[in-house]
Amino acid sequence: MATTVPVPVASGCSNLLMGRVQQKAYRGAAAMVATPTLALLAGCADGRLSALAPAGPAAASIATIWHVMAWSAAAILVLMIALAARACLRRPRSEDRSSARLLLVGGGLVFPGAVLLALLVYGLRASDIQAPLSNGQEVYRVHVQAHQWWWEVTHLDAPDGPRHAVNRIHVPAGVPFHIILTSNDVIHSFWIPRLGGKIDAIPGRRNSIRLQADEPGVYDGVCAEFCGADHANMPLQLTAHEEADLVGALQQLSLTRVTP
Numbered sequence: 001m002a003t004t005v006p007v008p009v010a011s012g013c014s015n016l017l018m019g020r021v022q023q024k025a026y027r028g029a030a031a032m033v034a035t036p037t038l039a040l041l042a043g044c045a046d047g048r049l050s051a052l053a054p055a056g057p058a059a060a061s062i063a064t065i066w067h068v069m070a071w072s073a074a075a076i077l078v079l080m081i082a083l084a085a086r087a088c089l090r091r092p093r094s095e096d097r098s099s100a101r102l103l104l105v106g107g108g109l110v111f112p113g114a115v116l117l118a119l120l121v122y123g124l125r126a127s128d129i130q131a132p133l134s135n136g137q138e139v140y141r142v143h144v145q146a147h148q149w150w151w152e153v154t155h156l157d158a159p160d161g162p163r164h165a166v167n168r169i170h171v172p173a174g175v176p177f178h179i180i181l182t183s184n185d186v187i188h189s190f191w192i193p194r195l196g197g198k199i200d201a202i203p204g205r206r207n208s209i210r211l212q213a214d215e216p217g218v219y220d221g222v223c224a225e226f227c228g229a230d231h232a233n234m235p236l237q238l239t240a241h242e243e244a245d246l247v248g249a250l251q252q253l254s255l256t257r258v259t260p
């Protein structure tokens with residue numbers, strides 16, 4: 001004989017309890033995601049190796065495009081989530097077909113096309129800021145030769161002949177200077193995040209980049225291309241001086257080649 005098993009029905013009280021448990025779980029999950037994210041983002045803002053704390057025109061243009069892209073992407077993500085939620089929650093109607101087509105053409109072709117075009121134009125203009133100046137203009141020059149795992153620095157325009165250093169660069173503040181980059185062995189990448197973008201040091205090639213430090217100070221750099229076992233131990237330090245102090249700093253350096 002068949003018997004009917006009573007199915008327990010949740011009471012209003014237990015529903016309320018479940019709702020509170022779920023709310024607590026959501027809050028806990030949000031805190032678990034938000035806390036480390038905010039801590040990580042705080043580290044981006046004012047570190048000595050932070051591209052988001054620009055100290056020169058090239059780095060400033062890179063930081064601007066980072067902010068534009070990051071916040072625009074966040075806004076688009078929120079919009080997409082809202083549209084997806086709306087699509088899930090409402091019943092489809094026959095007149096939706098024309099608006100769906102408009103959404104596909106506008107949101108899928110026109111909008112991303114316009115965004116990519118604007119980013120391309122901005123990116124081309126931003127890369128011009130780092131292009132070396134033409135030969136007619138006198139610009140302070142430093143030759144940097146990358147080695148596994150150190151930087152050989154030659155200050156070509158020191159007053160009484162080239163001055164040599166290891167992992168240390170001295171430049172004037174407030175004016176552009178050129179870094180001429182070569183490599184002795186493998187591909188490295190020269191990067192001082194607060195002053196500008198990266199540039200590769202490639203064996204057999206000379207690459208140049210124009211940088212500027214707006215204020216006197218010390219700016220840290222790294223090798224940004226994996227170049228072997230000690231890649232992470234290849235720090236670099238650039239000091240920007242007032243013009244009157246630069247000569248004295250250069251005179252402290254060696255007149256002959258130095259190695260670590």
Ligand SMILES: [Cu+2]
Pocket residue numbers: 146149187188189223224225226227231234
């Ligand atoms: Cu390297």
